[in-house]
Amino acid sequence: MNEIMLQGDHHNKSECVGYIVTVDGVSVYFAGDTGETEQMSHLEERNLDYAVLPMDFTYTMDVPETIRCAKLIAANHTIPVHMSPGKLFDMDRAKKLAVPGALIVKPGESIRL
Structure with missing residues (x-):
């Protein structure tokens, strides 16, 4: 497991961490609650x-920033999470992630x- 310290506009670098987890050859990047970072x-x-x-x-990215980060990261698939204040899932917002592999x-x- 690799740890990458991240910093966005909404959190102090010392309070943010993203993880790349690789299991059986499948790699998943979990950004956590953050914004766009240089490391992305x-x-x-x-x-x-x-x-x-x-x-x-x-406290995290808005939709345009998430789209920009998804394009920077260029994973095969991007899964939106933590989509709306007060609730974790919002289908209308999720559908706005217009990137290849969403x-x-x-x-x-x-x-x-």
Whole structure:
């Protein structure tokens, strides 16, 4: 497991951490609650299978920033999470993640990695 310290506009660098988890050859980047970071521009070279990115804007990225970060990271699939203040899932907001490989996982659903 690799740890990457992250910093966005909404959190202090010392309070933010993102993780790349690789299991059985499948790599998943979990951004945590953060915004765009310098490190994200280097993640494309990791050829990630999945990126899990927040998009609520209260303490994390807004939709345009999430789209920009998804394009920077260029994972095969990007899963939006933490989508709306006060609730974790918002289908209308999730559908706005207009990037190649966008993958909406609804509450209670699971995917096989």
